[in-house]
Amino acid sequence: MNSRLKLFQNELPTLALTSEQLKFYDKNGFLVIEGFISPEECDSLAQAAFDYAGDKIHNHLNFHREIQEFKDLILHPQLHDICDQLQNTRMIPIGSIFFFGKPNNPLENGSLAHQDNYAAKAPIGSYFVTAVSLDDADSENGALNVYPGSHKLGELPYKDTKNFEFDENGNMTKNYPIGSEVEIPEGLKCETLSYKKGALILMHTNTIHSADKNENTQGRWRKKIYMHFVKDGDPFWPGWNAKRQIMDRGPRRI
Numbered sequence: 001m002n003s004r005l006k007l008f009q010n011e012l013p014t015l016a017l018t019s020e021q022l023k024f025y026d027k028n029g030f031l032v033i034e035g036f037i038s039p040e041e042c043d044s045l046a047q048a049a050f051d052y053a054g055d056k057i058h059n060h061l062n063f064h065r066e067i068q069e070f071k072d073l074i075l076h077p078q079l080h081d082i083c084d085q086l087q088n089t090r091m092i093p094i095g096s097i098f099f100f101g102k103p104n105n106p107l108e109n110g111s112l113a114h115q116d117n118y119a120a121k122a123p124i125g126s127y128f129v130t131a132v133s134l135d136d137a138d139s140e141n142g143a144l145n146v147y148p149g150s151h152k153l154g155e156l157p158y159k160d161t162k163n164f165e166f167d168e169n170g171n172m173t174k175n176y177p178i179g180s181e182v183e184i185p186e187g188l189k190c191e192t193l194s195y196k197k198g199a200l201i202l203m204h205t206n207t208i209h210s211a212d213k214n215e216n217t218q219g220r221w222r223k224k225i226y227m228h229f230v231k232d233g234d235p236f237w238p239g240w241n242a243k244r245q246i247m248d249r250g251p252r253r254i
């Protein structure tokens with residue numbers, strides 16, 4: 001398969017985070033880096049997603065195993081540089097999930113307030129969440145809500161809930177709001193992020209987050225690819241739907 005993107009280039013210079021970015025992440029449990037990829041690269045990824053999905057406009061797991069552009073993205077050396085610095089070790093990609101974020105789509109219903117490690121069950125602090133937004137996103141089209149500082153609370157008790165239902169042919173028939181819900185501890189504030197097309201969002205696995213269903217009436221989509229990592233050598237639960245698996249990614253550069 002030929003890639004229309006030229007993302008995976010070993011010769012890309014290393015990307016060092018600033019001390020402000022590191023401090024912000026440490027304090028808040030998330031970080032947004034605008035302009036990580038270009039609008040053209042976003043469009044190329046979006047086109048590849050539409051070409052692959054056809055009329056199946058819903059969440060898709062592991063596009064990076066099916067679509068070269070998404071494989072290039074999850075293997076982007078500068079994405080790894082950033083993950084490695086924030087987690088202070090070599091981070092290994094293990095899975096991804098794509099959201100079309102089509103306005104008023106019955107097969108996309110946002111997500112409940114949750115932490116992400118309920119799914120991967122990796123050692124505490126090992127699992128790591130990254131996402132690239134392929135559209136501008138804000139409260140008008142269901143952007144990500146985060147609870148700054150919640151990553152310092154450890155793993156909270158959660159209500160186990162189903163995310164998806166599939167028919168016998170593997171087609172998604174039902175989508176519940178994603179995530180196993182946690183109770184929001186007192187004192188935490190919810191912040192709805194806004195970011196531009198091409199932004200990279202990094203999130204500690206214990207950061208409580210959610211997203212509203214996209215009910216935009218102006219036809220604004222909110223396409224986004226989440227890519228998940230785990231610390232090199234750590235165990236995790238593959239998951240019957242997600243089927244997480246390690247990928248070969250090259251050496252740590254920074």
Ligand SMILES: O=C(O)CCC(=O)C(=O)O
Nearest residue numbers: 099111144178210211226
């Ligand atoms: O729709 C979103 O951006 C949030 C998705 C989410 O909460 C998740 O994948 O854990």
